[in-house]
Amino acid sequence: MSSEDFARILALLSPDHEEAGRRYTRLHNRLTGFFSMKGISDPLTAADETIDRAVLKIGAGAIVPDVDRYCLGIARNMAKEKRRRAHRETLAFHKFIEYADDFPVKQLERIYGILQPCFEQLSVEEQQLLAAYCQRIKGTANAEVRRQLAETMKMTMLALRVKVTRLRKKLTDCVQKRSNSLETASPISNKPPIWSIFL
Amino acid sequence: MNDENIIAYLLEELPEDDLERFEDECFAQESWPVEIDLAEQELIDSYLRDELIPERRHRFEQNYLTTEARQERVSIAAALLRRLDEYNASSTVIVSQPPLEPTWTRRLRAFWSRQTWVLRAATAVAVLAIAGSLWLFRTPSPRIFAMLTLTISNNNRAEGNQSSTVKLPPNAEALKISLRLPQPSLPAAGYRVELENDNGETKSVEIAGKDAQSVLVVIPAAQLAQRQYALKLFAIKSDGTEQRVNGTYFFIVE
Numbered sequence: 001m002s003s004e005d006f007a008r009i010l011a012l013l014s015p016d017h018e019e020a021g022r023r024y025t026r027l028h029n030r031l032t033g034f035f036s037m038k039g040i041s042d043p044l045t046a047a048d049e050t051i052d053r054a055v056l057k058i059g060a061g062a063i064v065p066d067v068d069r070y071c072l073g074i075a076r077n078m079a080k081e082k083r084r085r086a087h088r089e090t091l092a093f094h095k096f097i098e099y100a101d102d103f104p105v106k107q108l109e110r111i112y113g114i115l116q117p118c119f120e121q122l123s124v125e126e127q128q129l130l131a132a133y134c135q136r137i138k139g140t141a142n143a144e145v146r147r148q149l150a151e152t153m154k155m156t157m158l159a160l161r162v163k164v165t166r167l168r169k170k171l172t173d174c175v176q177k178r179s180n181s182l183e184t185a186s187p188i189s190n191k192p193p194i195w196s197i198f199l
Numbered sequence: 200m201n202d203e204n205i206i207a208y209l210l211e212e213l214p215e216d217d218l219e220r221f222e223d224e225c226f227a228q229e230s231w232p233v234e235i236d237l238a239e240q241e242l243i244d245s246y247l248r249d250e251l252i253p254e255r256r257h258r259f260e261q262n263y264l265t266t267e268a269r270q271e272r273v274s275i276a277a278a279l280l281r282r283l284d285e286y287n288a289s290s291t292v293i294v295s296q297p298p299l300e301p302t303w304t305r306r307l308r309a310f311w312s313r314q315t316w317v318l319r320a321a322t323a324v325a326v327l328a329i330a331g332s333l334w335l336f337r338t339p340s341p342r343i344f345a346m347l348t349l350t351i352s353n354n355n356r357a358e359g360n361q362s363s364t365v366k367l368p369p370n371a372e373a374l375k376i377s378l379r380l381p382q383p384s385l386p387a388a389g390y391r392v393e394l395e396n397d398n399g400e401t402k403s404v405e406i407a408g409k410d411a412q413s414v415l416v417v418i419p420a421a422q423l424a425q426r427q428y429a430l431k432l433f434a435i436k437s438d439g440t441e442q443r444v445n446g447t448y449f450f451i452v453e
Contacts, residue, residue, distance in 0.1 A: 033231025039266035072226050086266040112278040119282050131286045141405035161237045172275050
């Protein structure tokens with residue numbers, strides 16, 4: 001996006017430069033959340049791309065009374081396109097699994113191996129919290145255990161859930177970072193997945 | 200916006216209009232709602248723990264697991280749950296804990312290979328590892344349980360049935376009761392158990408696990424006095440409705 005394009009979209013968001021910057025950040029964050037919810041890989045880039053497309057259309061003369069809604073419309077279309085593509089990849093992936101039956105377990109064992117040091121990096125309290133929250137108990141008993149856990153930690157249930165989700169996000173980021181730094185092919189790495197030969 | 204609504208969205212159970220309305224609602228908020236990540240994480244855990252009803256499990260596989268990013272989320276969650284199961288297993292003393300590894304392997308293989316999923320899930324359901332009713336968060340000492348196994352009785356107390364008796368040791372934290380299911384058992388996605396004392400007062404009881412033959416419940420010792428109790432079992436069907444299992448489990452605390 002050129003600086004003129006960026007200035008154009010900021011002007012549409014608000015005449016006040018500072019307020020426009022705040023709204024831009026808010027728009028970008030929500031677009032990122034939207035793509036993440038849709039299961040799109042690299043939601044940050046997808047959010048950038050959405051705004052780029054909006055800017056192009058506005059530059060080409062599109063009348064846009066509400067930039068947020070306009071961008072959401074573009075994002076919906078992009079998500080559909082990306083999911084159609086992803087669906088084709090999923091079919092190829094399953095075809096590959098049929099071809100190499102023990103691949104999934106090997107792959108997941110590998111992820112497990114990568115996760116281990118990430119888990120060890122957490123503090124003992126964080127490890128204990130995750131283990132307590134995610135222990136294998138079914139149904140309503142599980143809810144009761146978590147309620148008591150929140151009570152013990154003097155937190156609301158929502159605060160406890162947010163804390164656990166953030167810890168898991170931290171672990172996921174660590175796994176992705178470590179995985180990408182390894183040379184072997186993997187669906188987590190940025191290289192084309194091995195099963196793409198079936199596409 | 201609540202968990203159920205978010206899960207219905209993720210599994211594409213909502214009609215097209217509601218789906219768009221849900222997205223509009225999310226987008227209208229000042230920041231992207233954190234509840235979505237929370238509910239999604241718990242949905243993934245429920246799938247891996249085999250806790251979804253069959254219809255939802257099917258929709259999870261057909262409608263949710265459609266992108267590489269989501270497959271990656273599930274595989275990382277699977278690795279983490281395995282790690283946490285091992286962590287829990289090494290931190291507490293558990294009576295008759297089944298081995299973890301074969302279950303995990305089956306679950307993962309099943310997860311990645313849709314064609315064989317149903318068969319493997321059917322056997323995976325039988326395995327449950329219970330690390331106690333409540334994690335002793337700051338005191339990782341082993342928990343002490345009293346154990347009891349009960350079979351269902353079609354009599355009532357007035358008819359003078361023979362109740363099992365249990366004496367709780369002073370240091371027991373809880374009573375674990377294995378309720379043997381009448382065979383053939385009702386098809387059930389889950390169970391609910393009610394504890395009734397001889398004054399007719401009832402309360403829900405924590406279910407710690409189940410398999411094809413039994414349901415395991417844990418009752419904190421603090422909730423039990425020296426008196427007679429009855430446990431009533433309800434089968435929860437896949438559509439969410441309940442059916443009382445005929446008969447009652449009786450026991451006496453001495």
